[in-house]
Amino acid sequence: MEVMKVSTRRRSEFIDITVEVEGALDRSGAEEGVVVVYVPHTTAGVTINENADPDVRADVIGVLERLVPQGAGYRHAEGNADSHVKASLVGSSVAIPFSGSKLALGTWQGVYFAEFDGPRSRRVLVKVLRDAAG
Amino acid sequence: MEVMKVSTRRRSEFIDITVEVEGALDRSGAEEGVVVVYVPHTTAGVTINENADPDVRADVIGVLERLVPQGAGYRHAEGNADSHVKASLVGSSVAIPFSGSKLALGTWQGVYFAEFDGPRSRRVLVKVLRDAAG
Amino acid sequence: MEVMKVSTRRRSEFIDITVEVEGALDRSGAEEGVVVVYVPHTTAGVTINENADPDVRADVIGVLERLVPQGAGYRHAEGNADSHVKASLVGSSVAIPFSGSKLALGTWQGVYFAEFDGPRSRRVLVKVLRDAAG
Numbered sequence A, B, C: 001m002e003v004m005k006v007s008t009r010r011r012s013e014f015i016d017i018t019v020e021v022e023g024a025l026d027r028s029g030a031e032e033g034v035v036v037v038y039v040p041h042t043t044a045g046v047t048i049n050e051n052a053d054p055d056v057r058a059d060v061i062g063v064l065e066r067l068v069p070q071g072a073g074y075r076h077a078e079g080n081a082d083s084h085v086k087a088s089l090v091g092s093s094v095a096i097p098f099s100g101s102k103l104a105l106g107t108w109q110g111v112y113f114a115e116f117d118g119p120r121s122r123r124v125l126v127k128v129l130r131d132a133a134g
Helices: A018-028 A054-067 A081-090 B018-028 B054-067 B081-090 C018-028 C055-067 C081-090
Strands: A002-007 A013-016 A033-038 A044-050 A093-099 A109-115 A121-130 B002-007 B013-016 B033-038 B044-050 B093-099 B109-115 B121-130 C002-007 C013-016 C033-038 C044-050 C093-099 C109-115 C121-130
Touching (some): A013 A054, A018 A109, A018 A121, A033 C093, A044 B081, A054 A081, A081 A109, A081 B081, A081 C044, A093 C093, A109 A121, A121 C033, B002 B018, B018 B033, B033 C121, B044 B081, B044 B093, B054 C081, B081 B109, B081 C081, B093 C033, B093 C121, C013 C055, C018 C033, C018 C109, C044 C055, C044 C093, C055 C081, C109 C121
Antiparallel strands (some): A013 A109, A033 A093, A033 A121, A044 A109, B002 B121, B013 B109, B044 B109, C002 C121
8 A cells, every 4th residue: 555645735626646546556566456546534535537627626626615615604613614524525535447557547537636624734545456366 | 347338318317237237247257356337437427326216316417407507607618517526526436345246236226327418428447356365 | 245234313314333344354354455335225325534523424414404405306206315315425335445454544534324314224334355465
């Protein structure tokens, strides 16, 4: 399992970690299996979305902010209740198959660390799971 | 890893792919492990929900359309910003355990390809991951 | 694969199952891999969020109730259409890496069974997937 660090600079921000995930797969030497990317934080998540137009990430963040606005009468008193909710909606892990040592991402797909309570120093875990039949 | 094709006919549509996922598991010969169903597109996803009343799928699609309406002032200029957001909310993969070569789906569960920007020709990847202890 | 039982007491409720998931990992004896926690129901899910302040879970439930209210003109006639939608938003599985036989949960993370149509007797499946390289 590899642990990578991510530094975020805004409260809500999607950071492209595709190259880092591919690097972990390369270093593992594995040929067939699934990579699990896991975020061990409760106010951030991970998602897969378009890697071309950055407006897509802005739109995802914008919709989440509209649906779950900051400071809208939550019980949790730390001012980041919305961040926790967004984390549960987006999810804390993604599972991506690989074959021939290559991630099966679609042409337009990138892997994004989803910060909802930055700026912070964060960690992302990448576990390469080999298929036992391999 | 198997690649299956899905043809969608509407802009938003849930297509039952349960039988195809079970077929991939059968062909693998695996007995214990987890099947990962992965969608390599950024305006579609995959989800598990009720297989009996098709109204449930219509309700999921209806709520997503209400929460993330098409053409509601997004930055992304291709007219499908909402489709990208819905994909991140629903997710691009599901992981389903299997035991005795049988998927551990609940009685009422089916696996659905979730189209949010159809009609299109789509692909779905099915990776059967055997448990190394098997 | 282990099957655990969960009894819920309210219509919407998050129940901490972290200790049970850790127990399944311990009993497996596995050292490196990924645990998949899977909910075989269509009106419940599983999510990872803060384990300290219970207000966080109340806030997640509160936002989901605001976005997807019960009885808001759905097609599905059983009165739990909202529960099905919430299940698809939260998701039916989580994948958590482990290393040295220890779950890689963050300090503040717990694993929660997410009931959206209780009270009911529910099941949760825990599959420990060893890395074939182990």
